[in-house]
Amino acid sequence: MDRALGLRGELSILAGRRHADPRPDFLITVADTPAEHAAYRRLRHLEFVERQQLFPHSDLDDTDHDPAAVVLVATLHDGTIVGGVRVAPVRWNSSTEDIGWWFGSRLVVADHRHAAGIGPALVRAACAHVEQQGAVRFDATVQDRYAPMFRRLGWVDVGAGEVIAGRAHREMRWPIDRIQRTVDGTKAVLAQALAPFADQDGGLGASGFRGDDGVPLPGTDVIAACDAIIPSMIERDPEWAGWCSVLVNVNDLSAMGARPIGLLDAVGAPTTSHLTRIIRGISAAARAWRTPVLGGHTQVGVPSALSVTALGTTPAPLRAGRGAVGDTVTLHADLGGSWRPGYHDRQWDSTSSRSSDELCAMAGHLARVAPAAAKDVSMAGIAGTLGMLAEASGTGAELDVTALPRPRDASMGAWLTCFPGYAMLSADRPGRGAGVAAPETLTIADCGRLTAEPGVRLRWPDGEVSVAVDSTVTGLGVA
DSSP states (O other), rough: OOHHHHHHHHHHHHHHOOOOOOOOOOOEEESHHHHHHHHHHHHHIIIIIIIISSSOOOOOOGGOOTTTTTEEEETTTTTEEEEEEEEEEOOOOOOOOOOOOOEEEEEEEHHHHHHHHHHHHHHHHHHHHHHTTSSSSSEEEEEGHHHHHHHHTTTTEEEEEEETTTTTEEEEOOOOHHHHHHHHHHHHHHHHHTTHHTTSSSTTTTOOOTTTTEEEOSSHHHHHHHEOHHHHHHHHOOOHHHHHHHHHHHHHHHHHTTTEEEEEEEEEEHHHHHHHHHHHHHHHHHHOOOOOOOEEEEEEEOOEEEEEEEEEOSSSSOSSTTTTTTTTEEEEEOOOSSSTTTTTEEEEEEETTTHHHHHHHHHHHHHHHHHHHEEOHHHHHHHHHHHHHHHTTTTTEEEEETTTOOOOOOOOOOOOOOOOHSSSEEESSSTTTSSSSOOOOOOEEEEEEEEESEEEEEEEEOOOOEEEEOOOSSOOOOO
């Protein structure tokens, strides 16, 4: 380390005379002591009250008293705080709920000679922090003279802001792409990958059912669905993998309005012990949903693998592709449970603590509602699954974030992108199906609509609309 520092000193001599002081080494952390908060507020007072005179006496406001507000500070190696910024959720309509909309403010750097290094670093850290908190919208109001720095960092200028003490401001927005990334990582490859099937007669299902959760077997009232579990999950948590292999298939049948009648499993495991744990999970779930395992294939001494096929019946299968522009979007979800240990923000476990009566009642719920269009929320999350329903219907979709029900312990970003256990999306003419009785375990809310513009958008309480999914999800097109 000492030799490296010495070498840098020698090289600086060869580079000629310095025209500016070197940027200091600093570390950005969350301020977690009264002393750090006090130092940050002193910097703010010196800059915004004394030097810029933006405020007459103090720049403190309600956000400073918000327990959810977070201050990030830049600290030198000797402990001196040389900059900071605060971030906090927007409190809309006097609500204390965090709806996934955050804002940043009071960015300050002590020494303007170092602002080019510390300022951008604080902004980048703020962006990373709010995304980690589950935000899906992040705004800031910045002085005109600093707007170019934000644009260079990737922020979007959304228009003129207010004028404070004669200084013009711009409204800036950080483009959070969490939902788009989830969609791209789970469903975007389907059209190209499945193209050979689409070329076959009857490939990818009967006309009108392309993109559905299950497929009607020609000439029968049987619906078939098939899902595989990723190998890493089977290796890490074999019993939970077995449970989920049944859960996702029963959900697929439920979204089609079908009553499950049986399962087929294909299981591979490296050892007998591992196989036993997988089978134990499958068996527990099959009993819980009162759906027998009729047969399948089992192999030991191979890498972990698990897929299940479910069979169900219905004379009138529901489709994802029967929605129309103007239809109301409704979420039917079980908000009970908690994050599955080891899968925080990715898998909401609402099923493992439910009784068989509760699970079976939820499984038959959509068949009783009989909406125009329906789809089971998959690994693409609520937003991505809504995009698939809209794509199959030849529409786009819009979600009202303030109307979307979610568990208290789930951030908006996580809830829109996770696998939620039991959650179904439906679309139907406004008001239709509202009188159908639902299981007590379900929370049902109208939370959006189908639109003529492709993709999925989020509507915010201030009237702003942001893009969550910019176009189609799978590329499979209209059902």
